[in-house]
Amino acid sequence: xxxxxxxxxSFQGKEVLMDISTTFEKGKTNMIIGASGTxxxxxxxxxxxxxxxxxxxxxxxxxxxxxxxxxxxxxxxxEIGMLFQGSALFDSLTVAENVRFPLNIHSDLSExxxxxxxxxxxxxxxxxxxxxxxxxxxxGGMQKRVGIARAIVMNSQYLFCDEPNSGLxxxxxxMIDQLIHEITQEYNLTxxxxxxxxxxxxxxxxxxxxxxxxxxxxxxxKDEILDAEPKELQDFLFSNKLVRTFKGI
Numbered sequence: 696x697x698x699x700x701x702x703x704x705s706f707q708g709k710e711v712l713m714d715i716s717t718t719f720e721k722g723k724t725n726m727i728i729g730a731s732g733t734x735x736x737x738x739x740x741x742x743x744x745x746x747x748x749x750x751x752x753x754x755x756x757x758x759x760x761x762x763x764x765x766x767x768x769x770x771x772x773x774e775i776g777m778l779f780q781g782s783a784l785f786d787s788l789t790v791a792e793n794v795r796f797p798l799n800i801h802s803d804l805s806e807x808x809x810x811x812x813x814x815x816x817x818x819x820x821x822x823x824x825x826x827x828x829x830x831x832x833x834x835g836g837m838q839k840r841v842g843i844a845r846a847i848v849m850n851s852q853y854l855f856c857d858e859p860n861s862g863l864x865x866x867x868x869x870m871i872d873q874l875i876h877e878i879t880q881e882y883n884l885t886x887x888x889x890x891x892x893x894x895x896x897x898x899x900x901x902x903x904x905x906x907x908x909x910x911x912x913x914x915x916x917k918d919e920i921l922d923a924e925p926k927e928l929q930d931f932l933f934s935n936k937l938v939r940t941f942k943g944i
Contacts, residue, residue, distance in 0.1 A: 696721050697742065697853065697885050702751035704741055711737045713909045715751070721885045724876050724899045728890055729906035730931060735889045736857070738906070742887070743775060743855060744768065755853065773801055776846030778856040778875075784830040784838055784845075791817065791826040794845045801849060816844040820874060836867035843874060847882065854879065854886040860895055872898045893932070896920070905931070 697719040704712040711734050719725040727735050740746045742753050744760055753760045755771050763771065784793045791813050798809045817823050820840040825833055830841070839859060846854055856875060860868035876899040879886040890896065896903060900917040907927040915923060921932070 696756055697887070698752075698754040699738075699742065700752045700754065702738070702741060702748045702753065704737060704746060704748050711909050712741065712748070715906075715911050717904055717911060717914060719885055719887050720902065722880060722883045723901040724879050724886050724888060725902045725904070726888045726890055726896055726900045727904050727906060728893075728896060728900075728931075730891065733906040734909040735906055739855060739857060739887070739889050743777070744772065773849060774852040776849065776851035776854045778839070778842045778846050778854070778859050780858040780861045784841060786830055788830075789826065790822060790828050790830070790833065790841050793830070793841055794848055797845060797849050812848055813844075816848050817841075819878075820844045834867075835863055836870065839863070839867075839871050840874065843871075843878065847878060847884075851882075852884065854884045856886070856888040856890075858890055858892075859888065860890070860892050865894065868892070868894065869898065875899065907931075 699715055699717050702712055702715045703710065715738060727738060729735050737746065741748050747761055752762070755774070758767065758771060760768060760771055785796065788796065794813045794816060795809055798804060798812060802809070804812070814823065814826070817826055820843055822837060822840055822844065825837060830838055833841070854875075859871055859875060863871065872895050875886065875888065878884065888895065897917050900920075903915060903917060903920055904911055905913040905925070905928045912925045913923050913928050920928075923929070
């Protein structure tokens with residue numbers, strides 16, 4: 696579980712996050728949605744420690760990340776997996792070497808133990824036959840699956856996904872959504888997905904937080920979102936063709 700308590704963040708006197716509080720529960724696909732420039736990415740970077748909040752706290756299962764010692768922060772970071780918007784694979788490394796990279800940096804496992812873990816997680820994402828390929832030799836969807844395997848290879852407790860469907864066709868995007876959802880439940884992860892893709896929201900959004908101009912405007916489930924009252928959220932929703940289809944408009 697991750698608890699966000701009254702987090703605020705400003706840059707050059709401009710408030711970007713204003714008194715954000717929420718809880719991301721373990722075993723659920725938690726989503727942060729909103730238009731571009733609403734503070735989604737800043738909140739994500741604050742949660743994972745790339746930014747320090749000006750006020751408030753970020754708690755990982757009760758551990759206050761920003762008030763922890765460097766050693767304690769390192770332990771928490773070792774429990775975090777990240778799936779980046781562009782997959783962020785190393786072009787000069789094979790698929791297997793990309794997944795192995797965190798193990799080389801952060802673990803004391805033997806070489807054979809690392810091999811076993813890499814093979815296990817590549818099989819879990821359906822890429823056991825692509826281990827020796829280079830990133831340039833596989834599709835965008837396969838690259839995202841490599842990114843997921845790399846994000847969880849350290850037995851991560853927390854999985855963060857930044858626009859995981861960016862640049863993917865609808866069928867591949869659906870497959871990535873389902874994989875994220877399955878892995879979240881299978882490994883009981885606390886998963887946080889930043890997205891503006893309403894297809895993803897309606898498919899896997901178990902908890903959804905809507906942000907507008909640095910504020911948390913609404914929170915709820917995918918079953919509640921279509922009838923949510925805030926005008927800002929309705930404007931965001933009805934600009935989306937999928938939502939208009941759901942509503943029969």
